[in-house]
Amino acid sequence: MQLSEARILIIDDDVDVLSAAKLLLKRHAKAVDIEKNPQKLPFLVTNGDYHLILLDMNFTRDVNSGREGFHWLDRILDINAAAKVIMITAYGDIEMAIRAMKAGATDFVLKPWENDKLLATIAGALEGGATKIAAPAEEKAKDESKKAKAGAETIVASSESIRQVLHTAERVASTDANVLILGENGTGKSQLARHIHQHSKRADKPFVAVDLGALSESLFESELFGHVKGAFTDAKEDRAGRFEEAKGGTIFLDEIGNLTLPLQAKLLTVIQERRVTRVGSNKSINVDIRLICATNSNIEKMVADKTFRQDLLYRINTIELDLPPLRDRPEDISALADYYLKQYSKKYNRPVNDISTALIKKMQQYNWPGNIRELQHAIERAVILSQEKTLQPDDLFLKSSAGQPATATGFDLEDMEKNLIVKALKRFNGNITDAARELGLSRAALYRRMEKYGL
Numbered sequence: 068m069q070l071s072e073a074r075i076l077i078i079d080d081d082v083d084v085l086s087a088a089k090l091l092l093k094r095h096a097k098a099v100d101i102e103k104n105p106q107k108l109p110f111l112v113t114n115g116d117y118h119l120i121l122l123d124m125n126f127t128r129d130v131n132s133g134r135e136g137f138h139w140l141d142r143i144l145d146i147n148a149a150a151k152v153i154m155i156t157a158y159g160d161i162e163m164a165i166r167a168m169k170a171g172a173t174d175f176v177l178k179p180w181e182n183d184k185l186l187a188t189i190a191g192a193l194e195g196g197a198t199k200i201a202a203p204a205e206e207k208a209k210d211e212s213k214k215a216k217a218g219a220e221t222i223v224a225s226s227e228s229i230r231q232v233l234h235t236a237e238r239v240a241s242t243d244a245n246v247l248i249l250g251e252n253g254t255g256k257s258q259l260a261r262h263i264h265q266h267s268k269r270a271d272k273p274f275v276a277v278d279l280g281a282l283s284e285s286l287f288e289s290e291l292f293g294h295v296k297g298a299f300t301d302a303k304e305d306r307a308g309r310f311e312e313a314k315g316g317t318i319f320l321d322e323i324g325n326l327t328l329p330l331q332a333k334l335l336t337v338i339q340e341r342r343v344t345r346v347g348s349n350k351s352i353n354v355d356i357r358l359i360c361a362t363n364s365n366i367e368k369m370v371a372d373k374t375f376r377q378d379l380l381y382r383i384n385t386i387e388l389d390l391p392p393l394r395d396r397p398e399d400i401s402a403l404a405d406y407y408l409k410q411y412s413k414k415y416n417r418p419v420n421d422i423s424t425a426l427i428k429k430m431q432q433y434n435w436p437g438n439i440r441e442l443q444h445a446i447e448r449a450v451i452l453s454q455e456k457t458l459q460p461d462d463l464f465l466k467s468s469a470g471q472p473a474t475a476t477g478f479d480l481e482d483m484e485k486n487l488i489v490k491a492l493k494r495f496n497g498n499i500t501d502a503a504r505e506l507g508l509s510r511a512a513l514y515r516r517m518e519k520y521g522l
């Protein structure tokens with residue numbers, strides 16, 4: 068839709084921001100309403116028929132955390148999941164802006180804004196009607212059902228090593244052989260397990276995934292094997308366990324290397340007998356399941372150290388599939404980056420459609436400790452933050468030198484700040500006053516940071 072047809076609501080507790088925005092927008096839009104008090108939002112959203120809402124992230128009551136901004140974003144999307152909300156965020160709040168986009172905001176603008184940029188962002192949000200991000204709950208439900216549908220997930224496989232693994236996986240899918248998938252975190256073990264299920268004759272039966280690493284010892288039995296009413300204090304009714312839920316289908320036991328020895332013994336019995344007994348019951352039930360396990364531990368070493376039972380390993384590893392880390396398959400890096408670029412530029416309605424050769428090179432030199440999951444998140448952030456059509460090396464926040472571990476999030480705030488400053492200085496040909504204004508900093512604060520980063 069055109070900006071000239073749009074009804075816009077602006078919510079900010081700073082009256083100067085409100086009047087500046089109104090002054091600008093009323094010249095371009097059909098109607099502009101402003102409101103200082105966010106408590107009025109539910110009423111306004113319900114009755115106002117707005118095409119777009121500009122929402123402040125940090126109300127003064129809650130300046131630092133942005134919590135209130137998220138709260139109001141949620142309220143708006145609860146009332147109208149298709150609402151278009153642009154968050155107004157201060158410089159330094161980029162991390163929050165990313166979270167807001169993930170939580171369902173259509174876009175964000177940094178304060179203080181440039182008028183042209185604000186207008187372009189609003190016009191972009193209004194135009195991108197069809198690609199509006201779904202509200203989180205909707206999105207999640209869509210994801211789940213997508214995953215459940217056979218063949219719905221795309222596996223990117225350019226490298227010979229992954230093609231080999233996929234080839235073997237598809238060949239063994241039709242058998243009922245137990246499969247053990249090995250690989251570092253984020254290499255795609257869960258995805259491969261789902262792929263095997265989808266290519267098996269059990270595809271239209273349940274696929275039940277259990278993260279054994281997240282299961283406490285006390286919950287293990289009732290979660291996996293179920294319980295009968297009264298078996299323990301909280302057992303208010305009979306409940307089937309995950310093995311029973313997977314009947315006729317596949318059970319995927321992730322992080323099997325995390326099981327303690329007593330639990331390994333219990334699991335071994337069930338796998339051998341293909342029968343489970345609910346906690347508190349004396350009747351065992353037959354379960355027809357296909358078993359797939361995965362671990363990022365060195366399981367052979369665990370057997371040698373006697374922390375993993377050899378007989379259990381022999382039961383679960385009839386077929387062993389080894390997913391190599393991403394750093395060992397550079398051909399997959401550019402294919403995956405491309406795949407996620409398309410996915411996220413569509414999801415977030417961003418104009419980014421290409422990755423520069425220099426950035427591909429940078430990615431291929433990096434060691435990706437978090438593997439595909441880390442690459443996926445890095446591209447997602449870059450797509451959200453980039454203003455350009457082609458992603459450049461500066462757009463991806465990685466530790467710069469190859470072989471260095473990334474930070475826990477793969478995203479370093481200081482690197483990010485330095486990059487933003489470099490970009491602003493470039494854009495304004497080194498003009499400190501203009502760059503500082505763009506960044507929302509005083510000239511002195513910008514000088515201090517330039518000194519800190521040796522710029």
Ligand SMILES: Nc1ncnc2c1ncn2[C@@H]1O[C@H](COP(=O)(O)OP(=O)(O)OP(=O)(O)O)[C@@H](O)[C@H]1O
Binds near residue numbers: 223224252259403
């Ligand atoms: N070949 C691939 N093509 C496209 N996306 C992939 C591929 N492999 C993995 N992914 C994606 O990477 C992310 C991590 O994959 P997954 O959860 O399967 O890894 P994992 O090895 O099970 O991780 P963890 O060890 O932490 O449980 C997921 O979003 C998944 O969809």
